[in-house]
Amino acid sequence: MNAAAAVESLTRSVEDYLKAIYRLSPEGRHASTSEIAHLLELSAPSVSGMVKRLSELGLLEHVPYKGVQLTAEGRRAALRMVRRHRLIEAYLVAFLGYSWDGVHEEAERLEHAVSDTLVERMAAVLGNPTVDPHGDPIPAPDGSIHEPASVPLAEIPAGRTVEICRVDQSQPERLRYIASIGLKPGVEVRVTDRQPFRGPITIEAEGRTHVIGHELGQVLFCAPRDDR
């Protein structure tokens, strides 16, 4: 409705909503009120109210009782936050001794406070990386992003060797466990055994053998490879 809501000068809250909606509505799907509420740990009515305000600001499209979608404007703002978040994570891991399974919270607060200048300087000293420490792609300053194809480790047949390229970070405890056994993006993994019916998966990584549950296998993503 309203024209250009300056992408800077959005509230901390608004930025969080946009990021959440971006995560929940890939490929033009709709994000529901309750999904957003759950992700942000807010009540459904609070979300309903904010959704109304944001759609009046022109940042999203609201179909009552169906859900919301980002407008181009909203998407730009969301991607800007994603870029910030992932670059901050990368920076903290590279230069300030953070472990890749624990940076999330710090980045969550910093992403609302840094200037564009600072973000770009961090990007520069990092050598303009294209993925963050969890293997998630970092959107370019212009908002372009390409999600490299990947398949969950749980779907790799026994006998294959793959490289972990991404780790789902939505469950912190799992993230910590994965980190504790040395699995992280870049590591080579050989699937030595896979039990049926969502059974345990046996893998070899860096010379050590681990048996992990099917659940964990759905949180680790590998680059699909044509070799052996």
Add this chain to the structure above:
Amino acid sequence: MNAAAAVESLTRSVEDYLKAIYRLSPEGRHASTSEIAHLLELSAPSVSGMVKRLSELGLLEHVPYKGVQLTAEGRRAALRMVRRHRLIEAYLVAFLGYSWDGVHEEAERLEHAVSDTLVERMAAVLGNPTVDPHGDPIPAPDGSIHEPASVPLAEIPAGRTVEICRVDQSQPERLRYIASIGLKPGVEVRVTDRQPFRGPITIEAEGRTHVIGHELGQVLFCAPRDDR
């Protein structure tokens, strides 16, 4: 009145008020409502209201119509913010290419977002500095701070050589000018001439001669020295 208002979990606003009051009330003096309002660029009634809330929180002592003073609790919180601010400035200058005359704003936002952990890591990689890029002392984590004695350049008699140890950063334009002619903490300066009646001061620094107004001479502070 109230017991322990956790020093963490203060609002951005509250943190700004405490910092301002700390600056305005050295040595147990009182900060007036209008001074605070002016420094924070708020209306006097806004300050009055916040002062009431903060004194109910036990962070400051309010004597109506006279002014406010920090309590021990408030002082701790304020010093925590000052430490954050100055360490962030030092970090940005040292590692991210900021100039010492332009870091202030960035630090102003970041100081509210960083965790204690991050601040201490920045301090560590900096080698636990005791002064920031403007020469202002950085409070220790326990809140202790020692303001080294210093005198304005404007009061140094002609003929003396001194080292600049601190620069008042309250006027950004002056700060920029000072930086542009190469004057900064650590630089040696010889006062070659000083005109009476708040007249211009002639100095030599790093082989170059500058004539600066008395005003600028009050913004640059030097370590008092017993030598020549």
Add this chain to the structure above:
DNA sequence: GTCCAGATTTAGTGTCGGCTAAACCTGTGT
């Protein structure tokens, strides 16, 4: 001692962004 200018506080409002309780849709099962 009184008066007045200027500082301070109180009164009353507004916005942002949360909440709960209640009303309302919508789609599924029978």
Add this chain to the structure above:
DNA sequence: ACACAGGTTTAGCCGACACTAAATCTGGAC
């Protein structure tokens, strides 16, 4: 075809913090 469960929205509320206008205090001039 309809009822009902569960998700969604509306209504009404609250707290933090800003504002302006009005009332109030305080200290200095005379």
